[in-house]
Amino acid sequence: MISGMPDELAYVSATDLAARIQARDLSAVEVVDSTIERIERRNASITAFVFEGFDDARSAAKAADAALASGGEVGPLHGVPVAIKDLFDFKPGWKSTFGGVRALKDLVINARCMFTERIEDAGAIIVGKTNSPTMGMRGVCDNFLFGPSRNPFDVSRNTGGSSGGSAGAVADGLVPLAEGTDGGGSIRIPASWCGCYGYKPSFGRVPSILRPNAFASMAPFLFEGPITRSVDDAALALTALNGFDDRDPFALAGHVDYRSVTNRDIAGMRIAYSADLGVYPVDPAVAAKVLEAVRAFEEAGAIVEEVTLDIKRSHLELADLWCRMITPLNCAGLQAFTDAGIDLLGEHRGDFPPEYLRWIDEGFRMSVVDVIRDQEMRSEIHDVVQAVFRTHDLLVSPTLACLPVLNADDGNTLGPSHVNGVEVERLIGWCMTYFFNYAPNPAASIPAGLVDGLPVGMQIVGRRYADDDVLAASAAFERLRPWASTYAIPAGRAIG
Secondary structure, three states, rough: OOOHHHOOOOOOOHHHHHHHHHHHOOOOOHHHHHHHHHHHHHHHHHOOEEEHHHHHHHHHHHHHHHHHHOOOOOOOOOEEEEEOOOOOOOOOOOOOOOOOOOOHHHEEEOOOOOOHHHHOOOOOEEEEEEEHHHHHOOOOOOOOOOOOOOOOEEEEOOOOOOOHHHHHHHOOOOOEOOOOOOOOOOOOOOHHHHOOEEEEEOOOOOOOOHHHOOOOOOOOOEEEEEEEEEEEEHHHHHHHOOOOOOOOOOOOOOOOOOOOHHHHHHHHEEEEEEOOOOOOOOOOOHEEEEEEEHHHHOOOOEEEEOOOOOOOOOOOHHHHHHHHHHHHHHHHHHHHHHOOOOOOOOOHHOOHHHHHHHHHHHHHHHHHHHHHHHHHHHHHHHHHEEEEEEEOOOOEOOOOOOOOEEEOOOOOOOOOOEEEOOOOOOOOOEEEEOHHHHHOOOOEEEEEEOOEEEEEEEEEEEEOOOOOHHHHHHHHHHHOOOHHHHHHHHHOOOOO
């Protein structure tokens, strides 16, 4: 391996790595070895990776180089190192702790999730699994088994969750691309706090393999998507991930190549802007940074108009709604473990934080009528969101209402209790993301800038199935307000 290569390649994009490997300027073995060396040197300080699949990755890299040498056809991500998430995300032979549940520390599930299937089919090489909160049910990343993922911009602070290890790995230059899953903002939240680009595609654009319940992805809408350092890399990943699969009853027909979309002009596009989505308290510094960022769309020729979302419920009520809606899936999963002989809620109840157990206990008490009433409440937000797109192409807001929180030392980091002097629900209530899991629209978090050296994300939401609009607007913003220089902060941090 070339001396110094781990740092030389650290912030090279997935797009460029793939091109250089296919041009044989680099070998897949060199790139993977470089990636592993950097992870081994830096990961302990941020706990981004919690499972290292290095032997498998090295074998895959050798096979990738052999395939290229044979002259065979290769995929668009051939030889590029990526990471998957340690939650409901699987690769045969690899451990799956479901977000750091101590009783599951040695559990192996011999299956492949859709992200693993498609990213490997595109030629990418998975090097490991990344940290996530327990069962993914909070907007920060911490658990009792592995502890918190630490933000590469300030390791005293959290990465956000639930795809926190993935965003931390991307921001720290460990991999150029990592998997995120999103049931309430879990792609966009950590992308915002880690200064990355996180993309949640339209519902059905990237299929999911969910069993035994193939219909589990609708309550709320669940998504898989990429976390990257550039819009071009997200478009490349989305091109590899999207396309029909008959195992998903909600999968959209056809396949779309999004790689050319990022060059599209957005002049004349109508963009709605909301500082608070009608109900959220927002840190004034965050609001000011996003308002400043929104002006870039006007520079690109778009028409930006401030809008008011006519929401009748309080943010506290709507955050509790999300917690109730995600709970039945968790209850079913916990019961499945019990049926398999792992009594998580009995013998291993102490493996779960009290905030999680509160909602699980509530979930087991809920009636069918309660579930239907919650869907009716969800419908109110869905209708408000869709009304914006009758007159506008995009909706823009802050991604999160606050800056990254400090990590706790007990495995139970929570979000803020108050934002701008107003009480918020601590699991998800400060995340301006979950409205767009009540609805099926595509949404991204894009770096808007820094406040006191900490990243702030701007959320860009599109019409249903208009992923090309979100990507085009994101790319236009990146051209006018590039953020690559901000990675000098994590790149330059001291490693103990």
